[in-house]
Amino acid sequence: MTTSPRATGRDTARDKASPAVLVLEDGRSFRGRAYGAVGETFGEAVFSTGMTGYQETLTDPSYHRQVVVMTAPHIGNTGVNDEDAESRRIWVSGYVVRDPARTPSNWRSRRSLDDELTAQGVVGISGVDTRALTRHLRERGAMRVGIFSGPSLADEATLLARVQRAPQMTGADLSAEVSATEAYTVPAIGGKRFTVAALDLGIKGMTPHRMAERGIEVHVLPATATLDEVYATAPDGVFLSNGPGDPATADLTVVKGVLERGTPLFGICFGNQLLGRALGFGTYKLKYGHRGINQPVQDRTTGKVEVTAHNHGFAVDAPLDRVSDTPYGRAEVSHVCLNDNVVEGLRLLDRPVFSVQYHPEAAAGPHDAAYLFDRFVQLMEGQRA
Ligand SMILES: NC(=O)CC[C@H](N)C(=O)O
Secondary structure (H helix, E strand, C coil): CCCCCCCCCCCCCCCCCCCCEECCCCCCEEEEEEEEECCEEEEEEEEEEECCCCCHHHHHHEEEEEEEEEEECCCCCCCECCCCCCCCCCEEEEEEEEEEECCCCCCCCCECCHHHHCCCCCCEEEECCHHHHHHHHHHHHCCEEEEEECCCCCCCHHHHHHHHHCCCCCCCCCCCHCCCCCCEECCCCCCCCCCEEEEEECCCCCCHHHHHHHCCCEEEEEECHHHHHHHHCCCCEEEEECCCCCCCCCCCCHHHHHHHHCCCCCCCCCCHHHHHHHCEEEEEEEEEEEEEEEEEECCCCCCEEEEEEEEEEEEEEEECCCCCEEEEEEEEEEEEEEEEEEEEEEEECCCCCEEEECCCCCCCCCCHHHHHHHHHHCCCHHHCC
16 A cells, blocks of 8 residues: 655744745646645645635545645635544645735634644645646646755756656545544434445545434445445445545445445445446546536536535546436436536436535535435435335
8 A cells, every 4th residue: 555645844934934846747837935844745736716615625535645726815814623624634745825824813713724734744835826827737637746845955857757756646546545444433413214334435524424414323434345344234325435546446346236235325426436437437537627615516307506515536427418228227417517517426217326426515505415415315215115
């Protein structure tokens, strides 16, 4: 198992004033100042268009091995609190901002974002023209990047050669690196109605919580769980979480086993991509992906458009507006992102199986969380009736 490249640096007041440089694999570079930990880091450069919710972004395990560029210019205003983290640590491998807040101000804030990044060893860069960088990534596509900071930096040709040796996101199998290693249970809130086995491929904290709020007892299982371990929880439904990496490399044994048994199955993001692959569709890498809390998605059954929270660089390749035959029955695309006609949701017409590409639990609003998890409850109720 490989681990993500982490920061290697120190953090003294002098280093903070250190120069930093961001080097893209195509040779373009941006100069700025050290932000967070001082040192060096590598990853896939992606941009997020969220204006708020940076704490949720940083702690989303789906960002493992990615260097996130924030398009909102001013980041860190509300500091870091003890409530909003989506997992046990920051997962982004690097962080790029234009203008960090110098004095965080919020009643929940416990420390500054700069200090939190430093404490967790996350190398960042500030003072970058993030508009120019984002335009570059939109035109050329997501690509590998390195951030280097410290009092003395090597010449750019040397740094570029190192970026070009860093691992690619295509083909990366990362779920086991972020997943819980031991199973745990999130109890139902206010009376148990259903049991769900949730595969942790990089799950976020709010996901089992939103299920628990609906009377679901959630057994969160490691990414390596077997079909027998899934069924040992006696589930009414099985949930496939979000997660980092390329869905093409993931093992589909458990997903196919659940489909064969006919248990209600529900997935988000990476889980949607795995369902797509298990049904026989392909997945492909988007040029630069969808990341942010402001992505318009249309529900194909009602025509209704919602603004949703996304984080994905891959998508399912299924035909729009046509029913497809799969080994598990007739399948249909249920949701489409209007930005560039990307498949955002799938459903089986004759079985309780449904998945979406977007996150319900971020700042997009409570109603779409209700939509997704309520729909899953309906599926399980239908199965029981
Ligand atoms: N949020 C996610 O689950 C991300 C899924 C996958 N790693 C992608 O980039 O498309």
